[in-house]
Amino acid sequence: MKQNQINLTNLDRMFDDLADHHWAVASEVFSEDFCLALAQECQNLHSAGALNKASIGHSATKTVNAEIRGDFTLWLEQDTGSDLQKQFLAQLEVLRQKLNENFYLGLQRFESHFALYPPGGGYDKHIDNHRGSGARRITFILYLNAHWQKGDGGELSLYSPEDENLLLAQVQPRLGTFVLFRSDLFPHQVEKSHSPRLSLTGWFRNDAS
Template sequence: MEQKQINLSSLTESFEKLAENNWTLSQEVFAPEFCKQLAHECQKLYSEGQLNKASIGPSGNKITAAEVRGDYTLWLDGDTSPIQKQFLDCLETIREELNRFFFLGLKRVESHFAFYPPESGYDKHIDNPRGASHRKITFVLYLNESWQKEHGGELSLYNPERPEELLARVEPRLGHLIFFRSDLFPHQVEKSFTPRLSLTGWFRDDAL
């Protein structure tokens, strides 16, 4: 079932670019209708109050700081809804393909919905600073059906060797999927002026 939602040819092309540049952006890995269903799921969960204010800081010492990170999140659990389980099944397919392509030994994936209300963003950070955690590959799948330039909310990706140098600014359009090495790239979510939806996560090399 999940492979019907994934274009494996486009996924392989993404991995080739990931191998060359340590990051990659694709618009064709996930089926557009599937992305719309995921967007509607995120909107429904937020409207029902099931997303929680995101926190920052090391495990065991988490705090909320809206001026640094303004999104609301919900970690995916395959038991909660069919669409979430279907997406997690897709991520397992991608994990297997990453291991086949890169021999990374990735053992699991974690993922959450992220909903940024207007006027919110996420300051520059690295997902795995100094290689201190088991997060190896970051992904973000954007779920914004009618994104316009004036809406903001782009992902700014910076040069690992010169952290003030902007490498790319990724528009959060429906179906855009970015992969990058979790230990390398400083990145930030620019302030959004309209609700901004995505699925974010990490492929990890540790077991539960």
């Protein structure tokens, strides 16, 4: 297993943007072959019925709500995941350490899931760590769609922390596109997708503070 799949030069550029703007987008942080293998695995797992309809809200009020969130997810597990999943988790560990070295975030762990939005699915505007009250500090998304075209929808719309109606950017979910942003700052939304939309999403956490 290759130790490091991350292109550290491209990651450094992302970190510059993260420092300046609290969000960053890049391609070619992970190799195309690695992303293609992850995409295939996500597709295979979904075909086998292994992904579950995502739920929303806190444990007491957990509901499945397709209006708010249309994706199917599968959490990656260190113990039970495939070698490929373990390899991805190892890359996230490299990333966790680099985030701590650069931003002193005291990140102790991360969580990550495959996500698949079927046609017609999206995710309404939300903040991952509302009012900064939770442990999620940095959100990442790695998109896994090899043949994505503009008319397919499914963009990630990112809004200003100061004004939730001010659109900052729309990111196409193309294979290898990698996004990082502060989990407590940015309202964001997944636009309705017209094709199956695959990704790996996750959060670097500081559970101590």
